[in-house]
Amino acid sequence: MDITEKKEQRKDSGEIKRQIQRYLRWWPLFVISVLLGLTLAWIYLRYATPQYMSKASLYVKSDNGKQGGMTGLQEFQNMTLPSGIMSNEVDNELSVIKSKPLLYNVVKALKLEIRLINEGNVKEAELYENSPIEGEINGLKNPRSFSSATYSIEPAGTGFVLKTDKKQYPGTFGKPLALDFGSVTLTRRPGIKFDGPLKLVITNPKVVADQLEASISVVIPQKKSSIMELSRVGINPLRSEDILNELIRQYNGDAIKDKNAEAVATARFIDERLDLITKELGGIESRKENFKAANKIADLQAQAELSMQNASENTKKLMDIGTQLEMVDSVLRIANSSSNDQLLPTNVGMPSGLDGVIEEYNQLVLTRNRTLRQATPSNPAVQQFNRDISSMRNLIRDNLRKSRMSLQVARGQIQNQINQSGVAISKFPQQERVFRDIERQQNLKEALFLYLLQKREETSIALSVNTPKAKVVNPAYTLAAPVAPKTNTVYLLAALIALVVPAAFLYTKFALDTYIHSRRDIRQLLPDIPVVGEIPHADDGEGALVKQNDFTSFAESFRIMLTNMKFVLRKPEQGKAPVIMISSSVKGEGKTTVAVNTALTLAQNRKVLLIGADIRNPQFKRFMNLSPVGLTDFLASDDISADGYIEQSALNPKLDVIPSGSIAPNPTELLANPKFGDVVEGFKYRYDYIVIDTAPMLMVSDTFNLLEYMDLMLYVMRAEHTERDMLEFADQIRRENAPGRFAVILNDVKNLHLSYGNKYGYGYYTEGPKKKKWFSF
Numbered sequence: 001m002d003i004t005e006k007k008e009q010r011k012d013s014g015e016i017k018r019q020i021q022r023y024l025r026w027w028p029l030f031v032i033s034v035l036l037g038l039t040l041a042w043i044y045l046r047y048a049t050p051q052y053m054s055k056a057s058l059y060v061k062s063d064n065g066k067q068g069g070m071t072g073l074q075e076f077q078n079m080t081l082p083s084g085i086m087s088n089e090v091d092n093e094l095s096v097i098k099s100k101p102l103l104y105n106v107v108k109a110l111k112l113e114i115r116l117i118n119e120g121n122v123k124e125a126e127l128y129e130n131s132p133i134e135g136e137i138n139g140l141k142n143p144r145s146f147s148s149a150t151y152s153i154e155p156a157g158t159g160f161v162l163k164t165d166k167k168q169y170p171g172t173f174g175k176p177l178a179l180d181f182g183s184v185t186l187t188r189r190p191g192i193k194f195d196g197p198l199k200l201v202i203t204n205p206k207v208v209a210d211q212l213e214a215s216i217s218v219v220i221p222q223k224k225s226s227i228m229e230l231s232r233v234g235i236n237p238l239r240s241e242d243i244l245n246e247l248i249r250q251y252n253g254d255a256i257k258d259k260n261a262e263a264v265a266t267a268r269f270i271d272e273r274l275d276l277i278t279k280e281l282g283g284i285e286s287r288k289e290n291f292k293a294a295n296k297i298a299d300l301q302a303q304a305e306l307s308m309q310n311a312s313e314n315t316k317k318l319m320d321i322g323t324q325l326e327m328v329d330s331v332l333r334i335a336n337s338s339s340n341d342q343l344l345p346t347n348v349g350m351p352s353g354l355d356g357v358i359e360e361y362n363q364l365v366l367t368r369n370r371t372l373r374q375a376t377p378s379n380p381a382v383q384q385f386n387r388d389i390s391s392m393r394n395l396i397r398d399n400l401r402k403s404r405m406s407l408q409v410a411r412g413q414i415q416n417q418i419n420q421s422g423v424a425i426s427k428f429p430q431q432e433r434v435f436r437d438i439e440r441q442q443n444l445k446e447a448l449f450l451y452l453l454q455k456r457e458e459t460s461i462a463l464s465v466n467t468p469k470a471k472v473v474n475p476a477y478t479l480a481a482p483v484a485p486k487t488n489t490v491y492l493l494a495a496l497i498a499l500v501v502p503a504a505f506l507y508t509k510f511a512l513d514t515y516i517h518s519r520r521d522i523r524q525l526l527p528d529i530p531v532v533g534e535i536p537h538a539d540d541g542e543g544a545l546v547k548q549n550d551f552t553s554f555a556e557s558f559r560i561m562l563t564n565m566k567f568v569l570r571k572p573e574q575g576k577a578p579v580i581m582i583s584s585s586v587k588g589e590g591k592t593t594v595a596v597n598t599a600l601t602l603a604q605n606r607k608v609l610l611i612g613a614d615i616r617n618p619q620f621k622r623f624m625n626l627s628p629v630g631l632t633d634f635l636a637s638d639d640i641s642a643d644g645y646i647e648q649s650a651l652n653p654k655l656d657v658i659p660s661g662s663i664a665p666n667p668t669e670l671l672a673n674p675k676f677g678d679v680v681e682g683f684k685y686r687y688d689y690i691v692i693d694t695a696p697m698l699m700v701s702d703t704f705n706l707l708e709y710m711d712l713m714l715y716v717m718r719a720e721h722t723e724r725d726m727l728e729f730a731d732q733i734r735r736e737n738a739p740g741r742f743a744v745i746l747n748d749v750k751n752l753h754l755s756y757g758n759k760y761g762y763g764y765y766t767e768g769p770k771k772k773k774w775f776s777f
Helices: 003-024 027-047 071-080 090-097 100-110 205-215 237-295 300-335 354-372 380-464 487-512 519-525 553-565 591-602 631-636 667-671 674-683 703-709 726-736
Strands: 052-060 114-119 124-127 133-140 148-156 159-163 168-172 176-178 182-188 198-203 216-219 227-234 470-478 531-536 579-584 608-612 655-658 689-693 712-718 742-749
Touching: 003 487, 027 487, 052 237, 090 216, 090 227, 090 237, 100 205, 100 237, 114 133, 133 198, 168 176, 198 205, 205 216, 205 227, 216 237, 227 237, 227 470, 237 380, 237 470, 300 380, 354 380, 519 531, 519 742, 531 553, 553 591, 553 742, 579 591, 579 703, 591 608, 591 689, 591 712, 591 742, 631 667, 631 674, 667 703, 674 689, 674 703, 712 726, 726 742
Parallel strands: 531 742, 579 689, 579 712, 608 655, 608 689, 712 742
Antiparallel strands: 052 227, 052 470, 114 124, 114 198, 133 182, 148 159, 148 198, 159 168, 176 182, 216 227
């Protein structure tokens, strides 16, 4: 860290310290402000109405948990709606329990829209449990425009009288009373005394509901918890507890209403669906009946099996008939041959008893053949056999032809039956598909019908069970200690405000302050201008003069000023006295006081001449008794020497004074007279120092005529009086009119601390009494 940075740090630290000291100067103001703030806090606590916090807690049952007897309905809802739609999170209940309709019902249930207030000397007390009267609003003429109305209520016989500044409304307890805004009914509460006037406030229930919404707090203590905590802060604990308990009742009642309304709507929906499904089920059964009648079906499965069995049997019969027909055709071919010696086959399954006839025929043939072995063909016996064989052969052929025809007819019939069975079997798949579709619809409708019947019973059970949605964990209770006002907090806040208010006032005062207060202010704005002295505040009169052998801090400040002035004062020619001109920007900065005391300090051991060149507003008379004839008279006369106008000061024998003289109408012209310069030049050889008190340079131009005669200009500025803007004017004079011959004196500095530890006292006013500010100490 280099030297420059260290200097900057020391400078910043010093500036902070100076700012702190700047505020500490006003410590009495802070003390008074704190005492006043604590006093006001005590008064507030003395008359403030304590407020208490009432709490209640609820366990909110989740609908997903199927609480409250709604199991069947919940299953029905879960079946019909997508998953998650029916979820009811506890977070959503925070808004539900503070909804305006619920709070409005609380207001109406507790009759909070009408309040009675007992007016005291200092504060009012609202009557609740001790209220002799309660009431409610029957109706409002214009609910949107009405907010509240205040009346004075007094007993009048068996009734009452409501009074305002302009009207009176006599009424009877328990009967409606028409007022300007609407109608109200007031009832008398037995057992509570009512013998004097009370204040009656009637408020729109919606407004009261809005107030309750703002005063009630609902929170979830833990994340993902099913517990809700309700709290309310109020001046009447019983009223707050009643409000919270009634809010819980209204919340549960509203939830039961919603649940019942939901169940009723569900039951209505189930009944409608049952009616519709009953009709649809009847139509399906009619369709099934018509299908069976049209297709002549009793039992589709049994009939299909029977048709398959018949088809199999007919096929077997057809094969048997075919076999018999083949045998008949074979035997018929043999029987149709011309040979009578050929035997016919037997036991081949001939129909109609032909096997016996053929057997008989074959016996005849065999007998004839045996006979032929013993007789000739012409034998009458053989011929008789031939005739019998031919006759029987013809009979067999006729029977075979008839049997073939019968078998052919039977075969055709069986074939028709087989064809019919095939057609029936081919229809069975389509009939089965249609029949199964009808049965599927019937089964579906029957299942839904039975399900709806079950759900209707469950819904009926749910309607009969009124389980509350929220279980009361803790009924409303009130904390023992009031939550407001808190004594320590009020006192602490009052003390902080009491400190902040004067600090803010001082900050604003300092921020808006445009005056010069110390040497530091001058150096910050004009570092090139030397400040040779700071004159402390002094009392009026003799306290503002430096006396001989004076060791006060006021006199010491002038000695320090003269010591510093030697480093700035331009050395005149040998044997000539230096001319010190004292001026200022405006009137009231104490230049005459500084001029007189500078001359008195120099006159302690030197011969000094004090010239009053402020001929417009001479002020020497405040310090010395001088002749009214002086500088103006000399400049206006034909006198060459000014010795006749010099007076010895009574304050110090080494101090001579030339008074300002008579008030002249042309001061600028008089001071421009060369005689003034000649006089000053002559006096330089007779005195050790010449001090000239001049007019303010910003107001008049008189002093500019004297600048050529001076060796040093002491420019007086007054602390807390001279504006900072005057520094620019002073710098302009230094640069343009007195380069190298200009120094500043800061006058009337309060609370000035010297390096050796002395502290100057409090001050004076050189140009008349200075108006004392209200915050001065």
